Amino acid sequence: MHDELLRIGALILIAGLLARGARRVGLPTVPCYMLAGILLGPGTPGPTLIEHPESLELFATLGLVLLLFHLGVEFPVEQVLGSGRRLFLAAACYIGLNVGAGFGFGLLLGWGLPEALVLAGALGISSSAIATKLLIELRRLTNAETPVILGIIVIEDLFLAFYLALLQPVLSDAGTPAEVATGIGTGFVFLLLLFALARYGARAVGALIGSREDELLAVLMVGLVALMAGLSSGMGVSDAIGALMIGLVVSRTSVRERVERLVLPLRDVFAAVFFVTFGLTIDVAGLAEVALPVAAAVLVTIATNSAAGLIAGRLYGFNQRAAANIGLTVLGRGEFSLILATLAMGAGLDPRIGSFVALYVLVLAVLSPLLASQSRHLARLIPDRLLTGGWRYVRGETMSTACTHLDRIDPDVRADTLACPACAEDGIDDWVQLRLCLTCGHVGCCDDSPGRHATAHFEATGHPVMESLAPGEDWRYCFVDRTLVREPLGRGPAHHGTG
Amino acid sequence: MGHGVHTQELPGIGTRYDIDAGGQGQRVSVVVRRDGKRDLYVFTGASADPDAVLELTEAHARKIAAVLGGTFFEG
Known part of the structure; x- marks a missing residue:
């Protein structure tokens, strides 16, 4: 009996130590236990426990x-x-x-x-x-x-x-x-x-x-x-x-x-x-x-x-x-x-x-x-066409739902224009993409446009979350948390008119 | 939960709380694991990747909470 205990004990201890070493470098434990068994088993040359x-x-x-x-x-x-x-x-x-x-x-x-x-x-x-x-x-x-x-x-x-x-x-x-x-x-x-x-x-x-x-x-x-x-x-x-x-x-x-x-x-x-x-x-x-x-x-x-x-x-x-x-x-x-x-x-x-x-x-x-x-x-x-969002600018970015401003979103908000009204007032039309404020429905141009009216709208009103109105894109960004956001999981997909 | 705190269940791990900490990207997420451990994610700005992550035992979490909450007076 003492011999058996000794062998089982040694085997489990070695398996545990192997797994402990693997964990230090971020490897999983299960394969290590198995590896200990393979190395000390009858099917492998060398010591057999x-x-x-x-x-x-x-x-x-x-x-x-x-x-x-x-x-x-x-x-x-x-x-x-x-x-x-x-x-x-x-x-x-x-x-x-x-x-x-x-x-x-x-x-x-x-x-x-x-x-x-x-x-x-x-x-x-x-x-x-x-x-x-x-x-x-x-x-x-x-x-x-x-x-x-x-x-x-x-x-x-x-x-x-x-x-x-x-x-x-x-x-x-x-x-x-x-x-x-x-x-x-x-x-x-x-x-x-x-x-x-x-x-x-x-x-x-x-x-x-x-x-x-x-x-x-x-x-x-x-x-x-x-x-x-x-x-x-x-x-x-x-x-x-x-x-x-x-x-x-x-x-x-x-x-x-x-x-x-x-x-x-x-x-x-x-x-x-x-x-x-x-x-x-x-x-x-x-x-x-x-x-x-x-x-x-x-x-x-x-x-x-x-x-x-x-x-x-x-x-x-x-x-x-x-x-x-x-x-x-x-x-x-x-x-x-x-x-x-x-x-x-x-x-x-x-x-x-x-x-x-x-x-x-x-x-x-x-x-x-x-x-x-x-x-x-x-x-x-991964090419853009495989995913729905059109994530050209933000392909490699981590996405987070850790935005605490989702309660400021009005689900009924719709875009009512296909141009940037603020730019039109200034008599220019060289905006690149449009952004929709999800709190009040304000439409403004993106930060690649000279006007940067969407950001200006956030700075003036504090409305936190905007959605891209660019064709084929539906990502959202929180200005306050400075993070890409999605609606919390479990809710249905967003239904926003994109122009 | 109250204003500015968002709760989400993480099946098999525990519950995650996202807490607004004053805007400008400053926020904290706490994951309370089912085995009692806490992961504290700190975000301070521009990215959705956390700036710091601490894995806390229950005892450490209590200590920090007591100090933050102002109930820890000993020198």
Whole structure:
């Protein structure tokens, strides 16, 4: 026993130290845990700490279950449902493009249909943890596109639930199409039952585990999660989805916030064991074999992410910088890809999936923070016609909604002239572009015009926000905050007559 | 929230408050994360990129708030 403890302890400590070093230079933790597993596992020459990865299987499964449980607990159901059609459209495009490309790529590899279905999710679903940490580290929490990025991630999590439910019967060894259909049917009925439990039984579940003492709440919570995950697994639905659903149930109880706080350290530790264990199963010789397909997959992912970012940017009327930020921030792949690879390996699919996903996650782990921080270079390459705003002057600028003067906007304001009245009074007409005051409807010429009457109007009246009246442009600028602004997300697009 | 403060939910992170601090581009955004940490974004002018960002623990945030609010008297 002491030998086993020693080995597990050393492995986790090394994994943790590796991740700590990576965090110093802004790299994500998940791939580091996996890397520690690969380096110290039986599939790599050199020192081997754990000879049989199976010995860690129970801990690893707990890690997977707690990961998905936490995802369910913190899932913001109300916010997602209230987030409006535009966000769903943007997320649907993101998921459609990425998962679709992943599936197509999987088919092209020719490893088989179940393998392609797994790769669809492994290549298509991004890592929430990596994207969230990137936004904090790159100091982009006040950017206009940040709520959109976070919204896409949340809807991706929702998609994951349905995707896992669909995938399970494909993975379990059901032979005939009828058996597969029955499997999918059973899975969805079980899911519906859990949804019903979330809707009507939350109070009972809350009463069952809702002890006032944190100690007891933690014990009851872990017991309930493991039980439900096991039960789901027995029903032919994966343990992962059972854990996710019971998380959703708990998220509707009064103990939600305490559970969220208590589960976090447990999740972090056991999830790290899960990632390390995944690494242990990887044969380093297999990595070289899949290097070329992985390089191609990474390029495809960057392309589909950028395209999805452009679509979201267009939907929200963002500029190039914001669109590039969306595409490149949601690039990281991590926990979900590794979960899917584990499920695939467990189901006895082509073992190359393991090496493929491991290398893919490693490459993107290094690339995604790098590309996200350099998004302004991609922004300069994006031509204007791909976005609605006509952002010629402000392509590379960060957009912000951190304008505190949106309450001064009159939604009914319209432009009633196609020329600058102040210039006309002076008998000149060499203005370049027109600006509309969104408080009173005053039309004046821009700062590239000799008159600069829009700025003069702000200086005279203090009316803060103006909109460009140039054909094809609809950006807004706050004179007081000196920032480009968009209307707060969740409201519909602006309806201004542009002349 | 009152005049000059704009609130926005950031799913998975927390809540963001944008506070007008006297115009001319001078404003402050505070993100209260769900784990209690606070990110303080300070903007002083021309750009939408912050001039300074501080990541504060709950204790640090309280200390700063007490001093700013004038309830901290010890020397």
